Amino acid sequence: MIDIKQNINNYQIMKKILVTGGSGFIGSNIVKYYSENGYKVLNVDIATPKLSKYKSQWIKIDTTHLTELKTVISDFQPEYILHLAARTDLNGQSIEAYDTNTLGTENLIKIAQNIDSVKRIIFFSSMLVCKLGYTPKNSRDYTPTTFYGESKAEMEQIIHRYNHHYKWAIVRPTSIWGPGFGVPYHNFFDMVIKHSYFHIGYKKSCTKTYGYIGNSIYQIDSILNAKDNDIHEKVFYIGDYEPINIRIWANEIAKQLNYKIKSVPLFIIKCAAFAGDILKCFNISFPMTSFRLKNMTTDNIINLYKTKEIAPNLPFTRIEGIRRTLEWIKSL
Numbered sequence: 001m002i003d004i005k006q007n008i009n010n011y012q013i014m015k016k017i018l019v020t021g022g023s024g025f026i027g028s029n030i031v032k033y034y035s036e037n038g039y040k041v042l043n044v045d046i047a048t049p050k051l052s053k054y055k056s057q058w059i060k061i062d063t064t065h066l067t068e069l070k071t072v073i074s075d076f077q078p079e080y081i082l083h084l085a086a087r088t089d090l091n092g093q094s095i096e097a098y099d100t101n102t103l104g105t106e107n108l109i110k111i112a113q114n115i116d117s118v119k120r121i122i123f124f125s126s127m128l129v130c131k132l133g134y135t136p137k138n139s140r141d142y143t144p145t146t147f148y149g150e151s152k153a154e155m156e157q158i159i160h161r162y163n164h165h166y167k168w169a170i171v172r173p174t175s176i177w178g179p180g181f182g183v184p185y186h187n188f189f190d191m192v193i194k195h196s197y198f199h200i201g202y203k204k205s206c207t208k209t210y211g212y213i214g215n216s217i218y219q220i221d222s223i224l225n226a227k228d229n230d231i232h233e234k235v236f237y238i239g240d241y242e243p244i245n246i247r248i249w250a251n252e253i254a255k256q257l258n259y260k261i262k263s264v265p266l267f268i269i270k271c272a273a274f275a276g277d278i279l280k281c282f283n284i285s286f287p288m289t290s291f292r293l294k295n296m297t298t299d300n301i302i303n304l305y306k307t308k309e310i311a312p313n314l315p316f317t318r319i320e321g322i323r324r325t326l327e328w329i330k331s332l
Helices: 004-009 025-035 052-057 066-076 095-112 147-161 185-193 213-224 246-256 266-281 290-297 305-310 318-331
Strands: 016-020 040-045 058-060 080-083 120-124 167-173 175-177 210-212 234-238
Touching: 016 025, 016 066, 025 040, 025 052, 025 213, 040 052, 040 066, 052 058, 066 095, 080 095, 080 213, 095 120, 095 147, 120 147, 120 213, 147 167, 167 213, 175 185, 175 213, 185 246, 185 318, 210 213, 210 318, 213 234, 213 305, 213 318, 234 305, 246 318, 266 290
Parallel strands: 016 040, 016 080, 040 058, 080 120, 120 167, 167 234, 175 210
Antiparallel strands: none
């Protein structure tokens, strides 16, 4: 970690973006994109950046620590804040385990209220504020089924409770994948690459909204730079506009690898999921559990019309995304 004051002094020009959680999957891609496009970017995260090239733009801070966070933001004087810092796994045993999502967000808001330079904040939530397959009636209709989803729903309610002097929007990523990703979709690609992935059953499998990371960055940038009235106090899902059947997606990956995926009867997969549930009780990792099986067999199509109005032309096709992702995995 570098000295805070020394680092801040390197960023005393306009067009400054503060990224909380800039060492994660989406955050790393955001830091890379804006650093390459003329912005001065500061990454605040408890984790070291995945890309060593951007380590000089990182300060190790826990967003639940109000005083330290206030010092950094006050000295940096950002115009824009992209708030991604969060605990994102589903293993927490209570909502309190996700205080980065709730307390960390409230700390950021309290600090930003007194920073005149801040023009816009994009808060990153999650599609899991609602259960899979559920279409919310409005942006404040929450039906979480996990403590993680519950914490993100609480985060959004915290945002709504404040009167902000800047413009703001909430982004709910769908299932985002691509270079730099981790579980579960890195595992999915790995299984296809190793020929260990099988289609579940012989019928048409589930259809979901997925998003290639390159398209997601384009959508985020479009929201960040849109007119105030087009984004202020609104919620945007990000993902590719065409939902995709997981069987088709897996076949597209396999086609790039010159083989065809076989199918396995559903009852065998259910047995494997049951075994995975038992192993999980002993903290033993297994590629299939009942939760994952349900996720893989439940349709989850998100309406992205509001995002499409702001960002109409996605720059990457799914096949281009698959090729770039396979190249990245090969380079590891």
